[in-house]
Amino acid sequence: MSVMMIVGLVLAVLVAAEIVLGIVALVRRQRFISSVRKRGWTFVNTPGWDSVARLGNPPFGIGFNRKPDDQVIGVTMSGRPFQVIEYKSDHWSGWVGMVQLSRRLPELWITSGSATTRYGVSAHVVPVPAQLGAGWQIGARDTAYAQTVVTPEVCAQLTGFAAGQAGVSLSVDCDQLIVLDPPRKDVDKLAAWLDQLASVAARIDAAPLDQWIQPEPPDRLTFYQHPDWYWVGVEDSLLEVTPVNRGGHGHSTSDVIRGRDGDGPPFVAFTHHWKTTRTETSTDSEGRTTTRTVTENHSEPILGFQLPVRMPDLQVGRKGFGSGISFESEAFNKRFAVNARDTKFAYDVIHPRQMEYLMAAGAYTFRIEADWVWFSPGEHSQPAIAASSAFLYGFLGRIPRFVWRNLGLPDAPYAAPESAPAL
Structure with a gap:
């Protein structure tokens, strides 16, 4: 048998194996969907954004690329609504199970065993009650709230829920009690798992938590710990009013984000895409000339904050070839270049305490143009x-x-830090 025949045979076997695996996966999927429906639950093949729009804590609320996939919805034996959903983002991919709580509550994180802290989480470590014992971790932004949630009764339910599992990654997100990696492949096991999770939720509902009830979240995709940020997606009209590169062609925007932090200035952020085209001519060894057109793709990040008033132009950046305005601090002059048409304005804004702040903050490059900071x-x-x-x-x-x-x-429209009294 020739080498080519052997290669062809191997390829044929591999293709056949792929087909068989595909058929097996399809059969398993159909059986799973059928068993879901027999329980009176609903299977959704392509859920919309509304399935996760109210959720803002990791794995939700992180990154620009977020994709909900297969979804199972229904009610537990105790009548508590639940959903189990496949979710993919820039930083996590997997299945999530959740049951509904009676109130919208602040974030809370409880992990045990081999479960690791979720990407992007920012919380304070809270002392673990003795009833939970070793191997558990609790995190929250409000210690008093966390301690009120994790009552002895909740601890007992958590211990029972974690039994038989290598680790548990549980969180409170708005009015949902969420756990990663539910046992979704076996519907009977999934049902029992959801019933246990509902028992944990019932104990949390019984805790005196009304003082921590949160407002209804907006019906839009938001970002973790930035409730006033929101996803826009595409907004090409920004290309007419922002300082994007004007060269080339095929200009477009993607991943447009708008919002603000507290009483800070509102911002817009996005990626600008464009193309450039050039002609390349080459000559081969026989003197024949050929010409081809080469198109290259380019992108740049754009981030701007709108000020409440127009200001004189001012640019602050790392020290480059230009010397910029000279200030009384040699250490500052060595690290930063400040340029402005109105020198007095620059001296008024970049005073000694401001210089200390800039040097401590690091190498931020920005410019003030009219009523925007870019x-x-x-x-x-x-x-x-x-x-x-x-x-x-x-x-x-x-x-x-x-x-x-x-x-x-x-x-002054913005509060002066305690370390820098307003002048």
């Missing part, structure tokens, strides 16, 4: 937006009151 974040990401937002609030809060008043405002 950053050069290097990437379009949730952490980059959050860091720039926090930095800018600190910068604006250190601008003296008399500067804002000279610009026409009655007072």
